[in-house]
Amino acid sequence: MSKTMKAIRFYEPGVIKFEVVDIPEIGDGEVLVKTKVVLTCGTDIKIYRRGHPKVKPPMIFGHEFSGIVAKVGSNVTHFTEGMKVVAANSAPCNECFYCKRGKPNLCEHLSETLIGFSADGAYAEYVRIPERIVRQNLLEIPDHVSFQEAAFVEPLACVVNGNEAANIKLADNVVIIGAGPIGLLHMQLARARGAKNVIAVDLIEYRLQKALEVGAHNAINAKTDDPIEKVKALTDGRGAEVVIECVGLPQTWENAIAMTGKAGTTVLFGGAPPGTKISVDTHRIHYEDLTIKGIFHHTPVCVSRALDLISSGIVNVKPLITREMSSLNQVEAALKEMQKGETIKIAILP
Numbered sequence: 001m002s003k004t005m006k007a008i009r010f011y012e013p014g015v016i017k018f019e020v021v022d023i024p025e026i027g028d029g030e031v032l033v034k035t036k037v038v039l040t041c042g043t044d045i046k047i048y049r050r051g052h053p054k055v056k057p058p059m060i061f062g063h064e065f066s067g068i069v070a071k072v073g074s075n076v077t078h079f080t081e082g083m084k085v086v087a088a089n090s091a092p093c094n095e096c097f098y099c100k101r102g103k104p105n106l107c108e109h110l111s112e113t114l115i116g117f118s119a120d121g122a123y124a125e126y127v128r129i130p131e132r133i134v135r136q137n138l139l140e141i142p143d144h145v146s147f148q149e150a151a152f153v154e155p156l157a158c159v160v161n162g163n164e165a166a167n168i169k170l171a172d173n174v175v176i177i178g179a180g181p182i183g184l185l186h187m188q189l190a191r192a193r194g195a196k197n198v199i200a201v202d203l204i205e206y207r208l209q210k211a212l213e214v215g216a217h218n219a220i221n222a223k224t225d226d227p228i229e230k231v232k233a234l235t236d237g238r239g240a241e242v243v244i245e246c247v248g249l250p251q252t253w254e255n256a257i258a259m260t261g262k263a264g265t266t267v268l269f270g271g272a273p274p275g276t277k278i279s280v281d282t283h284r285i286h287y288e289d290l291t292i293k294g295i296f297h298h299t300p301v302c303v304s305r306a307l308d309l310i311s312s313g314i315v316n317v318k319p320l321i322t323r324e325m326s327s328l329n330q331v332e333a334a335l336k337e338m339q340k341g342e343t344i345k346i347a348i349l350p
Helices: 040-050 132-138 151-164 181-192 205-214 225-233 250-257 282-287 300-312 328-339
Strands: 004-012 014-023 029-039 064-072 084-087 126-129 138-139 173-177 195-201 218-221 240-245 260-268 291-294 321-325 345-348
Touching: 004 084, 014 282, 014 328, 040 132, 064 126, 064 151, 084 328, 132 240, 138 205, 151 181, 151 240, 151 260, 151 300, 173 181, 173 225, 173 250, 181 195, 181 205, 181 240, 195 205, 195 225, 205 218, 225 250, 240 250, 250 260, 321 328, 328 345
Parallel strands: 173 195, 173 240, 195 218, 240 260, 260 291, 321 345
Antiparallel strands: 004 014, 029 064, 029 126, 029 345, 064 084, 084 138
């Protein structure tokens, strides 16, 4: 094995560089993975455009990936060289206040080994998997699952966590605001849980067509229609039993609550910019028995379930990959293309 590898490093907003760097050294409990696929992510675009508080330049970013085990530490027993694997980008400590309260997604120590943020990420030929992730969130890929499909495990794990918070029941009306990759995954899980009417809302017609392709029953273009009135028209004037917001803007948060019917649940999945605020009708929350939930990240259980959902075919991620690029030096071009909004996911093949 060569001692160097190609990688993409983030330096400052708008500045990433294609470089040759040293292959990471691994500890006794760690694993080195040769990257086969890394997917573009909305968070990667945010890092590229404006940086991220957890990313300390220069840093290799990228965190949705799969690959082959290239080397294992001396204490690693469940993985061997040549094994197909996928890893989540973090793992909880299981010892802190929130872990002990059953909320490992809020672990106080997640950022210590966060791949693509505090630890070098997957826009590289090799990625080091920290020990905590090896123990909990590194999984073998079944033979029939492709590297591209497996790379969806991390984002789907987040969606599984959010979808469970939504508590979708049989025959519910479910609105998904945002038909990007996260929204499209939510739509498939909503159908799998028995929703009778999955309604996609977006501003981009291409994404709405993709939503119908993956299983949405109705699609609303918020650029040409009033989405709140349209949702009410599609739900006998009541509003939806469940609304999941996957955009992360104060306006769409407010719209999500407005679309939710009596005794319904609003899941605020998309992270809005720090410091932003929303206005809500307190009368509705109290007298209409509304439930409003924030949700963040994933858990080891969600990661395992995500791979099972892909492996079983319950969730079909293939339609979400809309382009492939065969070199790491195309990452910047991929992120710029993603910003246009008419691409769902680009698979980079290092």
